[in-house]
Amino acid sequence: MGDIPLSWLFGTLAVLLLVSGFFSAAETSMMALNRYRLRHLVREGRTSAMLAQKLLDRTDRLLGVILLGNNLINAASAVLVTQIAIRLFGDGEMTLAIATGAVTFFILVFAEITPKVIGATYPEALALPAAFVLTPMLRVFYPIVWFVNLFVQALLTIMFIKPRDEEEHQHLSLEELRTLVLEGGKYIPKKHHSILLNLFELEDMTVDDTMTPRGHIESIDLSDDIDDIRMKVATAHHTRLMVYDGSLDKVEGILHVRKFLNASRHEELDKDGIRAILREPYFIPEGTGLLDQLQNFQERLRHIAIVVDEYGEVLGLVTLQDILEEIVGEFTSQSPVAGRLYSKEPDGTVIADGACPLRVLNRKAGFDFPLDGPKTLNGLLLEKLEDIPEPGTKVNIAGHDAEILQVQNRMVKVVKILPIKPEEAAEAEAA
Numbered sequence: 187m188g189d190i191p192l193s194w195l196f197g198t199l200a201v202l203l204l205v206s207g208f209f210s211a212a213e214t215s216m217m218a219l220n221r222y223r224l225r226h227l228v229r230e231g232r233t234s235a236m237l238a239q240k241l242l243d244r245t246d247r248l249l250g251v252i253l254l255g256n257n258l259i260n261a262a263s264a265v266l267v268t269q270i271a272i273r274l275f276g277d278g279e280m281t282l283a284i285a286t287g288a289v290t291f292f293i294l295v296f297a298e299i300t301p302k303v304i305g306a307t308y309p310e311a312l313a314l315p316a317a318f319v320l321t322p323m324l325r326v327f328y329p330i331v332w333f334v335n336l337f338v339q340a341l342l343t344i345m346f347i348k349p350r351d352e353e354e355h356q357h358l359s360l361e362e363l364r365t366l367v368l369e370g371g372k373y374i375p376k377k378h379h380s381i382l383l384n385l386f387e388l389e390d391m392t393v394d395d396t397m398t399p400r401g402h403i404e405s406i407d408l409s410d411d412i413d414d415i416r417m418k419v420a421t422a423h424h425t426r427l428m429v430y431d432g433s434l435d436k437v438e439g440i441l442h443v444r445k446f447l448n449a450s451r452h453e454e455l456d457k458d459g460i461r462a463i464l465r466e467p468y469f470i471p472e473g474t475g476l477l478d479q480l481q482n483f484q485e486r487l488r489h490i491a492i493v494v495d496e497y498g499e500v501l502g503l504v505t506l507q508d509i510l511e512e513i514v515g516e517f518t519s520q521s522p523v524a525g526r527l528y529s530k531e532p533d534g535t536v537i538a539d540g541a542c543p544l545r546v547l548n549r550k551a552g553f554d555f556p557l558d559g560p561k562t563l564n565g566l567l568l569e570k571l572e573d574i575p576e577p578g579t580k581v582n583i584a585g586h587d588a589e590i591l592q593v594q595n596r597m598v599k600v601v602k603i604l605p606i607k608p609e610e611a612a613e614a615e616a617a
Contacts, residue, residue, distance in 0.1 A: 195270050199292075202263045206297035209256035212320060214305030215313035216241065216248060223310065234314035237321045246338065250331035251324045260297065264289045384513045391476045394561055396512055397493050397502035399541045402527065403428055408438060408457050415460070419446050426490050426505075429464055434500050439464030440490055469494050472501055480509050534605035537591075540564035540598035553603070555584045564598040 219238065227235035241248045264285075271285035305312050324331065342348070364386045367379065374382070405428040406418055419427070422443055429438045438461060445463045449455055455463075470479065470491045479491065489506045527542040528551060536551050542563050544555040560566045567575065567590065570583055575598065579590045585606060592600040 192270065192273055195266060195273070199263060199266050199270070202259050202266065203292060203296040206256055206259040206263065206293065207301035208316070208319075209252050209259065210298050211301035211305035211312050212316040213249070213252045213256070214302040215309040215311075215316065216252075218306050218309040219313045220309070227314075232314070234317050237317035238313055241317060241320060241324070246335050247324060247328075247331055248320065250335055250338075251320060251327055254327060254330060254334070255323065256297075260293055263293060263297070267292065381514055384515075388476050388480075388509075388512060391512065392472070393470060393474045393476060393479055393491070393493050393504045394472055394501075395543065395545050395557070396476065396508045397504040397543075398508070399502050399543070399562070400434060400500055401541055402539075403434070403500075403503045405430060405434070406441060406460075407432065408460065412456060415457075416450075416454075419443055428467070428490070428492065428503060429460065435498070437467045437469075437492060437500065439467050441465075467492055470504075471496075476509050476512065479504065480506075483509070536603040536605075538563055538601050538603060540567070540601060547603075553584070553586065563601055567598050567601065 216238065219242070221242075224235055224239055224242075228239050267289040268282070268285040271281050271288065275281045275284060364383070367374070367382045367386070404422060404424055406415055408415070408429060408431045410418075419441070425443050427441045427443065429441050430436050431438050441460065441464055446455065446460070449459065449463055468486065468488050468491045470482070470493055472493055472495050474482075474493075483489065483491070483506045491504050493501045493504055495501055527546060528536055528538040530536050530551060536547070536553075538547060538551075540563050543561055544553075544557055544563060544566060545561075547553045547563065548555055548557070555563075555566060560569050566583060567581065567588070570581055571579070574596050575581075575590050575593060577590055577593055581588055581590070583603075587604040589602045589604075590598055590600075591602055592598075
């Protein structure tokens with residue numbers, strides 16, 4: 187090696203460091219590669235993605251061939267730097283120290299840290315082209331890699347470590363998926379982003395969160411005069427109505443307005459005629475998950491379910507549309523139930539019924555009331571005050587000033603909720 191010009195030695199060293207840097211960048215980029223993005227590229231038929239996927243399916247072999255090449259190159263670089271140091275400074279202990287320091291510096295800066303930072307920053311841009319080089323290298327050096335991995339596997343066995351399958355630890359939990367959607371919001375259309383987030387929230391919701399409360403169910407009482415019943419059907423806001431006899435807990439069935447009108451074409455229906463065209467009521471217990479109920483609606487081919495408590499008393503009514511609106515948003519802005527539950531004044535003040543669900547106020551009126559406790563505005567106020575309030579009582583709930591306007595039967599009946607002032611909103615954001 188003493189006959190080789192010094193310039194050639196420096197050139198060879200630069201090439202070796204460049205090749206070592208390639209192995210370092212390939213290792214980091216392969217490990218940092220987004221597996222779901224890679225699978226998408228595989229489904230699109232990208233050859234480089236297919237090769238990278240095959241390499242990553244056996245990480246031990248991939249790391250084996252990368253580290254084999256990297257360590258051979260680094261060892262050759264160390265020998266070469268030593269020879270250059272001897273040519274420049276002569277033989278001696280100081281020369282060896284200089285050579286050791288120099289080779290460590292060159293390898294760290296040019297062959298390890300810099301390439302790995304680049305590989306971590308641009309994993310896809312480096313890993314996919316690198317697969318074309320690493321795949322034939324693995325075939326050529328497979329016997330050596332296999333032999334080395336025998337000792338690796340034996341050592342892992344002694345340490346009671348079992349490598350996990352690549353597919354096994356790539357599954358995402360719901361919370362991880364939720365985080366992906368939140369982080370990728372700017373890449374997803376706003377409407378789609380909202381639907382995906384609503385789907386995740388549906389997992390933690392029950393029918394209690396979205397049902398129409400007992401007192402706001404549009405229904406027909408068979409004990410009423412038949413003319414009043416016909417008028418209620420003719421002016422109904424819904425196509426399906428709950429029918430009861432005397433008490434809301436004595437549900438007779440569900441009346442489809444279209445059936446009533448068709449039957450009335452031939453002759454005026456009496457109460458027995460109405461009973462004859464009723465569909466059997468479908469009862470569900472309180473606390474039923476919304477996703478489970480959505481599936482139940484699909485399996486039973488039903489659109490309406492009556493929510494009852496443990497004593498069989500009617501608590502409310504939930505429809506297929508209620509659940510779908512939790513996912514995709516409101517189908518219509520004209521909701522007679524919502525109109526009875528709250529009204530919004532021009533200055534932003536909201537006059538709400540105490541039975542109005544907090545989720546309705548959050549979604550339709552733009553509030554941010556907590557949903558992990560009481561379900562209604564009345565429940566939230568009673569929990570806050572720990573007493574039955576008097577009309578005129580003022581209280582701050584979730585940052586909103588509210589005034590209780592009416593109390594009836596030990597329940598808050600009507601509440602006025604004031605909007606947050608702009609300066610208060612700015613202070614909240616700054617905090």
